[in-house]
């Protein structure tokens with residue numbers, strides 16, 4: 565066990581050791597820590613749906629009707645009509661033939677990618693792809709080739725150089741990136757994957773619920789649903805629940821039911837969660853404009869930060885301000901905590917050296933006075 569101790573000591577020395585810090589409670593845009601309320605800018609509950617009355621009521625109803633656990637995997641006795649109702653709703657939402665639900669986004673990516681490619685194939689992935697996408701590629705044993713973040717020219721050069729050495733090729737990206745708050749150039753990626761006979765896998769974890777006329781994500785918003793082979797997204801962020809989906813053709817879904825190990829060998833999500841996810845999708849459908857309102861609010865907040873001299877980045881509900889040194893980012897985060905705001909400092913190695921930042925995740929549940937107050941607490945850049 566010496567090496568485990570050494571690992572932790574090393575992390576301690578580099579000030580990168582992570583620790584859990586249990587909260588007393590949480591609600592949309594609010595956390596309670598040591599008996600004190602904080603305005604929370606660190607959650608992915610972008611629409612506040614984790615506490616939406618219709619979502620909570622649907623979960624309570626399912627809990628009463630079905631109990632807690634699903635009892636078995638989908639292929640055993642854990643498969644209920646409500647799982648299929650959710651998958652049909654996702655397919656409609658994403659404009660695809662079919663969809664398949666997974667226990668989490670992490671599990672979807674690490675299950676689907678290894679079912680799609682193997683050691684004869686290559687995956688061209690955006691350099692800032694989420695850990696679960698990269699782990700999925702590792703598990704698949706396909707060759708991982710990373711292209712510069714959001715850089716179609718770099719992808720084109722790499723495809724030109726390497727594509728024909730491999731049998732199949734998959735291009736992998738997120739549609740919204742959570743550390744920079746920027747969006748992938750999807751249309752250009754679609755053109756490139758067509759030109760080089762690849763398939764495209766888009767992770768819409770942070771876009772689902774926020775982008776598109778009723779939260780269907782960036783692929784739908786850009787009218788590309790028919791041109792992206794694999795659209796993955798989660799229920800765990802803006803939809804306020806848990807789990808993930810892969811939206812694709814009926815053939816792909818039927819194949820994954822037989823080939824995705826993280827689908828086959830795991831217990832089905834409980835009906836209580838499935839019912840909540842279904843209700844969250846219904847809220848998105850019935851209250852279009854939730855995402856657009858959040859994006860508009862975020863744009864105003866970003867602009868106000870810039871007016872105060874901060875280097876605010878991104879184009880979505882995630883608003884990072886680049887600070888530079890880790891120590892400075894930590895000091896600012898601590899100072900904001902003093903005044904009742906929870907804003908996370910993101911440091912290397914999560915972001916490049918010298919690019920430590922404060923990351924504001926905005927939510928529909930944040931009020932204008934709260935946003936004004938955090939701007940004032942932060943003050944002007946100096």
Ligand SMILES: *Cc1c(COP(=O)(O)O)cnc(C)c1O
Pocket residue numbers: 668669670671673694696738742767769770798799800806807808
């Ligand atoms: C959060 C996230 C995941 C993982 O989703 P979970 O449901 O939390 O497991 C996957 N991909 C991206 C891009 C994410 O941001």
